Amino acid sequence: MPPDAAQATQAAGTEGVPAGALAGWYTRLCRRLARGCMWLGIFGIVALICAVSWQVFGRYVLNSTPTWAESLALLLVLYVTMLGTAVGVRDAGHIGLESFLVLAPEGVRLKMEYLIHALVLAFGAAMAWNCVYLAQSVWSYRLPTLWISEGWKYVPAAVSGVLIVLFSIEHLVALARGTEVEPSWS
Known part of the structure; x- marks a missing residue:
């Protein structure tokens, strides 16, 4: 095995699997997760529109406001x-501190990008x-x-935190490899 391939295999932590292949697999997984989240978000917005429309119809046409519609709409917004x-964390669609980094020297910029993604990862985990x-x-x-548990209001933030951790790891791996994370819809 050539020295470069051996180092890549050791870096991956798995026997016989190059680090590049493992990173590529992880990137594909994260892209699929992000696309799935976007599709769920689209369906959630459609359901939100339906719930609010039903609430307005019930209030102004039927003169009987459905109480569940508002609670469902609030839950869907979450x-x-x-x-x-x-x-947004994965696709770098958030407002970030990177805007000041374009002025920094390359070494400082890279260290700051690592720090930013590590802090976002820590925030997601917390x-x-x-x-x-x-x-x-x-x-x-x-x-x-809605006759469901109050805990369902906190589930989306917990899932989002886990996804933020996964996507931050993807960004850290991309930085280490000298590549960029491609947006989910590209």
Whole structure:
């Protein structure tokens, strides 16, 4: 085995699998997850529009406001927003500190990009951990209008935190390889 291939295999941590192949697999996984989140977000927005439309129709046409529609709309907003946030981290669609980095020397820029992605990763991990804790603490309570657990309000933030961690790892690997993370829809 050539020395470069042996180093790539050792870097991957798996016998016989080059680091580039493992990184490519991970990137494809993250892209699929992000696309899935976007499709769920689209369906969530459609469901949100339907719930709000039904609420308006019930209020002004039937003169009987469906109480569940508002609660469902609020819950859907949480899901759509949190999934969109995670995809925004992956596709670098968020407002970032990188705008000042274009003026920095290459070495400083690279170190700062590592720091930024590491901090985003830590934030995602803290968000996931704490939202799982919150969901567990209120799981026995019920949302009276939807007849589901109150914990479902914290599930999207926990899932988003896990996705943010995965997508931040993808960015750190891309930085280490000297590549860019391609947007999910490219």
